[in-house]
Amino acid sequence: MNKNSIANTTTSASAGNINKSWVCEAIRKINADYNRSSDTHLIRVELPCFDDITLYLKDESTHPSGSLKHRLARSLFLYGLCNGYIHEDTTIVESSSGSTAISEAYFARLLNLRFIAVVPETTAKEKLDKIRFYGGECHKVPGKDIYTEATRLAGELNGHYMDQFTYAERATDWRGNNNIAESIFHQMGKESHPIPDWVVMSAGTGGTSATIGRYIRLNPEFYHRTRLCVVDPENSVFYPYFQNRNPNLTSEHGSRIEGIGRPRVEPSFQPDVIDRMLSIPDAASIATIRWLEGILGRKCGGSTGTNVYGALQLMQEMQHTGTSGSVVSLICDSGERYLDSYYDDKWVSKQGLDLDPYLQQLRTICS
Known part of the structure; x- marks a missing residue:
């Protein structure tokens, strides 16, 4: 190949008018934003009714844009x-x-x-x-x-x-790089039970559960002890898909718990990295965030209620078997975004949801 043909090849490869300087600056801005942000808090939830079983909630609502997303x-x-x-x-x-x-x-x-x-x-x-x-x-x-x-x-x-x-599930670095899974296990490092028995996560895209599940398997010291439980709201196909692996499942109704649950099986949802799934009634999710407000002193979004209700079920199972340990879940976003829905009694009634049985159940747990 002569000198001219090399020059022509180079020109052809640069076609499309890509502004590399702009791309580099865009990546720098995103990395600078990340560098300015400290990690989110891991909150120890005080529930004295559970003897030597501790619940932790990673507060993703404190990100600059207000959520896990x-x-x-x-x-x-x-x-x-x-x-x-x-x-x-x-x-x-x-x-x-x-x-x-x-x-x-x-x-x-x-x-x-x-x-x-x-x-x-x-x-x-x-x-x-x-x-x-x-x-x-x-x-x-x-x-x-x-x-x-x-x-x-x-x-x-x-x-x-x-x-x-x-x-x-493919855009996120599941191996580490301070992803949510690595952050959870690092922050648990000095707790009484530093390796969680369960990490509980709801699924919207399935990307976060895939990241957590893969990270657990990557690290043998965690894989031997920690299991991943994904909790799913009503009208979502993830739970039945986990059971029967039918990728063509669909639902005619969308999820009332915004941000989680899907009417079709999404490509990012990876069932094989999940140890267990629980289907959580929507009324239980909403009742749980109202109950949780009395413990945390602030409102959380509906998906947090789904997470915590599932975590409490697992903690009760541990309690019944005499197992000590820890359970970690997430606060996905703030409840201030849902004042006209989950925290509005008229909206709840219009949805045909009865929160009272679940509120009574939750109060009984730690009465």
């Missing part, structure tokens, strides 16, 4: 940038019930990119307001149409569909 959004942006999907004029599109869209809007604003969230019509107003606060646009559609509409919009605008439900 801040980690996912950061990973998805880096994934898109490093794969060449995102450029300085790319419109970012996502299908989301709220929290992921809020976090992605945060990062889109950081990079001065247009962001459109395709959201179910039932998404809480507080979440929509937060997306708009970060400069995002909200495009409401029926819940069953969010995937196809996000794909259509991205194609029409020559944008990039982030597709959290496909890429969540």
Whole structure:
């Protein structure tokens, strides 16, 4: 190959007008944002009724964009940038019930990119307001149409569909790099029972449960002791899929517990890294966050209720078998986003939910 042909090859490889300086600066900004952020707290929950069994909640609501999804959004942006999907004029599109869209809007604003969230019509107003606060646009559609509409919009605008439900489990570094799993086990290091018996996590994309499950298996000292339990709300197909492995399962109804549960089996959901699943009634999830407010002194989102109700079931099982140890779960986001739903008695009644049996059960646990 002569000198001219080498020059032509180089020119051809640079086609597409990719602004490498902008990409490098975008990655620097995301890494700088990460560097400014301290890790989230791991809260020890005082429940004296459980003798030598301790519940810990990792408070993901303290991220800059207010939820666990801040980690996912950061990973998805880096994934898109490093794969060449995102450029300085790319419109970012996502299908989301709220929290992921809020976090992605945060990062889109950081990079001065247009962001459109395709959201179910039932998404809480507080979440929509937060997306708009970060400069995002909200495009409401029926819940069953969010995937196809996000794909259509991205194609029409020559944008990039982030597709959290496909890429969540592969965009996150599950081996470490201070991911949520590594952080949990590091923060547990000086506790009375430093290696948890259970980590309890609800699933939306399945990305976080995949990260935690893989990390546990990567480290033999944890794998011998720690099990991963994924809790699932009503109207979600993850729980039956875990039982029968039918990838074609669908549900006609969306989850009332925003951010978790899906009407179809998502590519990011990895059942083989999960040790156990529990199906949690929606009324139990909502009752639990109201009960938990009296213990923590603040409101949490509905998925936190799903997590904690499942964790309490496991702690009761440990108690019945005389097992000492620890259980770790997550506060996924703040309850301030759900004042018009989970904390509104009229909304609860309209949904046909009766919280009283579960509230009585929860009060009895630690009476």
